[in-house]
Amino acid sequence: MNAGDTIVAAATPFGYSGVAVIRLSGPGVSRLLEQTTGRTSYKNRVATLSDLLSKTGETIDRSLVTFFASPRSYTGEDLAEISTHGNPSIVNEVLSLLIGLGARQADPGEFTYRAFINGKMDLVQAEAVASLVGSKSKENTRIQQKIISGDLSILLNRIRSELLDLLSALEHQMDISEEDLDLEYINQLEKRVHRIQNDVDSLLGTFKMGQLFNSGVSLVLSGPPNVGKSSLFNLIANDDRAIVSDQPGTTRDVIDLEILLSGVPVRIYDTAGIRGAENSVEKEGVYRAIQKRQSADIVLSVYDSPNAIPQHAERDENIIYILNKTDTHKANVGNGVIHISCKDGSGINTLLIKIKEKIGVEKISTDLTYLSTKRQFSALTDCSRFLGAAATLCLNRASDLEIISYELREAAGSLDVLLGKTTAEDIINNIFNNLCVGK
């Protein structure tokens, strides 16, 4: 991604609708607006009805054009939003026109990348824009909104500046007491490092829940053939009104759909019944079913006969054992096995409650800010490890302050990476490429 030129992209999904929005950002925005509408100046932030004209002067569309002058725009550059009728052929013609006049089709996430480059947001905030756009629940929207508005960045910057204070004090100490070790100083240092590590660790503690809301969990229906897995799949799908999306399976036998349970996106996979298969197509299905089961966060293991259920079923952390068809046989199997009947619907509510319990979802707290990406978790895990190493060196009365200083500098470095103050190009590109074109 190159800053400096003028980029353009559709910011709304492809489709026939009331309105489509085209975004334009960079130094050429004023010139391009003049060339396409004939208007030499736009009042800042005022929606202005303008005819978009083709090269031969025909009206492509009558649009609302809003100009946002640099630096007070989303990207920090001159930016325009062109609101046309929601028609793909209009959008394509306007895009072609602008590209013909020198604009460049934006890469995915490039508008947000420019906001980052121009200091409108840090990397944690930019990451949250991607998570927000992809958010599937109110709960995750709240979490990401708080990060975009700066809650996490403020916390991280506070930790970072405490660390930098500590480091400069330490450098000072190293200057004045090169020889004899000041035990009292080392005690105090250890306490302060420990306090910072606690702050980092309490942020790390929010990751499980944040990731749950942001990425969701997978739930695989598994078991012998004809025990009612697909019936159960359909029941769960119909039972929960908050279906986010359903799409045909990518593999022959695994079909899946996504529901929301307490705000957590749960992707449910229906798999082939597991048995010694006879033909090669079924064999492939069984193989995939077993693979799916192994990668699942939670397995719903369905049976229709009490004798088939393994002993000590309750010991398997991520498996829920289910006995189906209890309308026909009145078995009594304990050990946490859920009794259901897909025929009369009994036990389904109990099952859903059990699933929520296994997911371990709690109500999100509005006081907390949640980590929600692996990058955030891994950078802070590094930070905590370096802080831990520094604290241990203090406790062991390390005589060389230099190595403590080294660990603290590494810890600060992890925060810099997290905030995008120093981050490798490819990591940055990866974050912005996760965003859609036009954002």
Add this chain to the structure above:
Amino acid sequence: MNAGDTIVAAATPFGYSGVAVIRLSGPGVSRLLEQTTGRTSYKNRVATLSDLLSKTGETIDRSLVTFFASPRSYTGEDLAEISTHGNPSIVNEVLSLLIGLGARQADPGEFTYRAFINGKMDLVQAEAVASLVGSKSKENTRIQQKIISGDLSILLNRIRSELLDLLSALEHQMDISEEDLDLEYINQLEKRVHRIQNDVDSLLGTFKMGQLFNSGVSLVLSGPPNVGKSSLFNLIANDDRAIVSDQPGTTRDVIDLEILLSGVPVRIYDTAGIRGAENSVEKEGVYRAIQKRQSADIVLSVYDSPNAIPQHAERDENIIYILNKTDTHKANVGNGVIHISCKDGSGINTLLIKIKEKIGVEKISTDLTYLSTKRQFSALTDCSRFLGAAATLCLNRASDLEIISYELREAAGSLDVLLGKTTAEDIINNIFNNLCVGK
């Protein structure tokens, strides 16, 4: 549809994208904005960064809110456009919030309906908004844009006022000369009526082309099994880069996709080979193939043997006879039969030219305004018929001016229906229901 209350809808397609736009129109817009953003007033037409707050005061999203004061808005009422992050869960939450505060989910086309009710556009313009949003080509976009900007309305209103002038002169004539028929007056009247009818008829003459661009044509591949229909289907699909959309068939054996030929949307249907089928599934396929063939605008009748092609093939107006597999047999069949080879691609360009010729598409003229809906055509056909009847009465020296006046009033009435000055409720509803929600 009820005017008077405040309506709300998403104006952009459902999906994950940079931006989503929510529209709000009616007397409650200011109150609703205050209740959701806390801001008591918005500057007219200025895009203002605002936090949308849930009932409990949490930020749902940081959005751009633009307020358009009545009457200078799309609907003529107070209107707001709320531009949020392009995320369905945010859009749904904002819609729920606004509906909870008293807004009503808009019906399809209701924003444009309000523009019509409030005199911002007539029915012909409103109809063109629907056609524009659904437009699949640059050419049709141009045609509809001209109608929206008022070109057709100006023409129709000019014709209408000429008619009304004529009518009031006629009424005057009826007052002053109740008894004796003024032949010179009748001659003049006939000429003027005829001139108006000519104007109407030349508009009617634009319908074929206008409808072609607006509705497109259907093209059905037909023929015995295994002559290469599906290969040809794929070749045409790949040959034309301007594929608008392709979707899996709704019926078992008919699959279709849409391409643009010279700006005309051409939907191509591949059908089952026609033969005495053995099993019931194939029988159904053959039945559907025959049905499709009968309803097609143009049939591509494909053969792989020269002897199978009917005599006098050139006489069928809407059929193009095609001899495939000419790479293997070098037959020489005349009579307008197109020789192709799906294997080496020869003859495909000739075929495409022939298809364009059959469609009869001409380059659209920027001087003309085109009728493009059946409603427009049928109202103007009525108008022309009434004018013709009036002219005939004049030529026959009808002694009763009253009956001439009746025909002219009917002609004017057709124009009123067309422009929506007097139009039945169900016709109006039908026009607006063709639009999407949020427009």
